[in-house]
Amino acid sequence: MYNEFDDIVDRLNQGRLWDFPGGVHPPGLKELSNHSNIKEIPLPPTLFIAVKQHIGVEGSLIVKEGERVLKGQALTKSTNPFAVPVHAPASGSIVRIGPHVSAHPSGLPELCVELRTDEFETWIDLKPILDYQTKPKAKIVEAICSAGISGMGGAGFPTHIKASPKKNVEFLIINGVECEPYISSDDRLMREHAWQIRQGIDILAHLLSPKIVLVAIEDNKPEAIEAMQVACQENAKYRVVSIPTKYPAGGEKQLIQVLTNREVPGKGLPIDVGVIMQNVGTCFAIADAVLSGKPLVKRVVTLTGEAFKYPQNIWAPIGTPISYLLEQGKYREHKQRHRKIIMGGPMMGFELLSNDVPVVKMTNCILAPSSAEVDEPGPEQPCIRCSACADACPASLLPQQLFWHSKAKEYDKAQEYNLFDCIECGACAYVCPSEIPLVHYYRIAKADIRTQEREKDQADKARERFEARKQRLEAEQRERDEKHSKAAEARRNAMSEKGSDAKDKISAALARAKAKKLQNQETDIQTTDQNLTSESAAASTDKQDKVAAAIARAKAKREAAKATAKPEVDTNATTTNQPVKQQKIAAAIAKAKAKREAVKQAASGQASVPAKEIESIEQSAAAPLDPEHLKKQKVAAAVAKAKAKRAAAKQAESSPAEQPTPTERSEQEVEPASTELTPEQLKKQKVAAAVVKAKAKRAAAKQTDPNEDEK
Structure with missing residues (x-):
């Protein structure tokens, strides 16, 4: 009430x-x-002034070590409403500022100003x-x-x-x-x-x-x-x-x-x-x-x-x-x-x-009580639940429950029993028959709870600062986005205000860029086609030359075969055998020249005519021909020889002279060399020519008399 x-x-x-x-x-x-x-007592030689001596916030020091202060001079200052300053109780010099044992049950050190007093007791201006x-x-x-x-x-x-x-x-x-x-x-x-x-x-x-x-x-x-x-x-x-x-x-x-x-x-x-x-x-x-x-x-x-x-x-x-x-x-x-x-x-x-x-x-x-004056507390005994502490509590609390929860560090339940309403008067401990220091447990519990709350407050403040910063960054990002959107809209509006000219210019520029791109592409295609055409023409020319050489060789073989073929029965056998022998020699020479041209073509690096094609030409040339055809073949062989010489001359002009192969040397020995040779080279050519002549004679003899090898 x-x-x-x-x-x-x-x-x-x-x-x-x-x-x-x-x-x-x-x-x-x-x-x-x-x-x-x-x-009144004499002034102590040294004073230890604690910076914080009240409930609230301590002030900031405004003095330093070695400084002389007057009696009543403020040592701290603060604008916080829950802060009060401390003053010098005497005049003297500040010896040290640092931690010193505190007036607290824990005895933990706290910041103090150590003042060495003098004998003058000089006051500040009051x-x-x-x-x-x-x-x-x-x-x-x-x-x-x-x-x-x-x-x-x-x-x-x-x-x-x-x-x-x-x-x-x-x-x-x-x-x-x-x-x-x-x-x-x-x-x-x-x-x-x-x-x-x-x-x-x-x-x-x-x-x-x-x-x-x-x-x-x-x-x-x-x-x-x-x-x-x-x-x-x-x-x-x-x-x-x-x-x-x-x-x-x-x-x-x-x-x-x-x-x-x-x-x-x-x-x-x-x-x-x-x-x-x-x-x-x-x-x-x-x-x-x-x-x-x-x-x-x-x-x-x-x-x-x-x-x-x-x-x-x-x-x-x-x-x-x-x-x-x-x-x-x-x-x-x-x-x-x-x-x-x-x-x-x-x-x-x-x-x-x-x-x-x-x-x-x-x-x-x-x-400072004597031993007879205050009994020494005995060892702590288990609680007997006598409720004497509850009867003595001036705040109408339940000290027994507070003790259990405080000792077990169940601080939430202790606060449910109004722990902070306890004034720590000590009446409960005074009447406790079990000698339990109840106030001691309450003080520890309160200190732990305050520490936890302080840490929680710091964490909450840190979270609030983080969220505020996050919101600020998001707001700034939104402002930037809006600014960019407005700028883009302004640019679009400006472009629309200029009319269709700007759009036409842009379209024309784009069209020019596309045309230039297409032109570059066409140029690249044409260049590629020209390169391919030139390569194909060169390849075609090489192939034609090779085919011509192969045909010449085939014709030479045919002439040789015709020359070696058995003539019709003549009454005058002696007269008929002589031209046949000459034809065989001429056919062998044509064949050798055709081979020489083929070797030159291969040495010059050109691709050879396919082997199957050459073989078919040679086989067709090996068939027996009549005298009229033989004459035509001689003419064709002469033409092929002329073409081969012309091709060899062109090849000599386009590339450096190469060392002749053994086949070429034998063919060169058949025809007299146009250039001067060393005695050793002449000797080799003569030997090669003799070998060719012997082979030609033996082939002619074989044509006239098939049983000559058996003899």
Whole structure:
């Protein structure tokens, strides 16, 4: 049920409050450190200022190694709304900028500025805004941001974001509950600086314009309640409300529920129910920043636990090493069986892995309990499902199921059980009989889920960039295509506007190109035909010459056969045999000459007449002829001889003289050579001629007397 503003105010006027579910009542033990005033300590020789000390984005460094800085000088700067700068807590020189052990349960190194302090404590020029009521609210918010103020109650949310909400504010709650055991820094701050806290409340009320301001303080801090009542008594809108002591009543959602009975949504913010909450330490820092112009460079830290000889509250410069604070409180290590230093309280704090961890803006306590004071946790035992954790949970969660799913890394199911609604108060672990460090598992699960979400966001952004680039390229391609289409259309339009002349010119050019191509083709064909014709004519001429030579040889054979044929019976045998013998000799000579011509033709490289054709001619020539035919054959043989001589003369003119073959030499010896020969060549010719003559005689004798060989 959402309570209306008037109903809430009426209930507050009656002194009646609401309650939140769960919660525990651990021993307070605040009396160890709240008995003395806040103490100023000597400036440490070296400070380690973490670049990021808040929820949000870290700024960019604007200093470098070796540079001298003044107290209050900004070391980082950023335009991101969720970034606040860090400042030099003292004047000195920057020795190194690099990783240093962090104020985190993991102890992982983070970027820090190592500052070597000097003895002068020289401030920068301060610019206070005393008449802030007359200035624009944006300027006041900017001053708060520039001072590097973030939530000092433990969350570390940038204060300037809360100081400029986009919704109307009904309740401004100032949290001075400080419910965790041992811690007394806010208690001492309210006792000693209630007026300055009131000034910070005035500035916030000016910026937020709430209907009412509620200053909530646990009833175990009567001195703080009284001091704040005195400081706020002049303004009727300010009410100091004492609430019952119960852990974790100081939680943001729990305190809103106690005062207004309004529940903040699981993934919502207090402004969603008309509420803005600030810590008393944050109010003190706001007054310092606006009215004095001083940035946040120090805070109150409680040194407590029986292992300290002097438990107390001190003003610790931001970046002070924990080892230096242990020296100031006279830490006695022998009081502990196992060395154990806790940053924060026993419920929500974490054990330090190194004494070099620096103080940050959210550090409110350094606890060094003795062994008798805090029992050593035993070994983790199996869960017995007693449901004590569920009864103690102030957020009405199911810690048992969250533990199972977180341990098994079933993060989807853990989120179904509202893992991120857990405020990590430690009440469940405090009541667990099995000594299970439940908050430890929840923190690991949250860190893993945040890492996965961050990686997913990066992947989504990369995919979005890729898709955007793809769309851009496609759009550019479409633009180019449209541009080309328009240009082509313009060219077509221009051509159509010129009329048919341009088309005629193009057609004429194409026709000329085609005609030229056809002409070239015809020229090529004619050249090819001429080459083929010349080759064919040459081949035909060669063939005719060969055929003529073959015919001459055939006629010579026929003449020889006719000459050797047996003549008719004559009464005068002696007279008849003499011409027959001469005819045989003449036929042999003609045959030899015909062979010589054939050999010359073959030697000149011309193709010979087919063998079958020559054989048929010779066979026809070998048939016996009558005397009349013999005469004709002699004439034909003479003609063939003349043609053969003429062809030989032409062949000699067209090609160099070649060495005569043996057949040619024999034929040349039949006829006297026209050129002079050597004695050896003459001798060879005479021998060849004698051989030819002998063969001719024997052939003639064989024709006249067939039985001569047998003799």
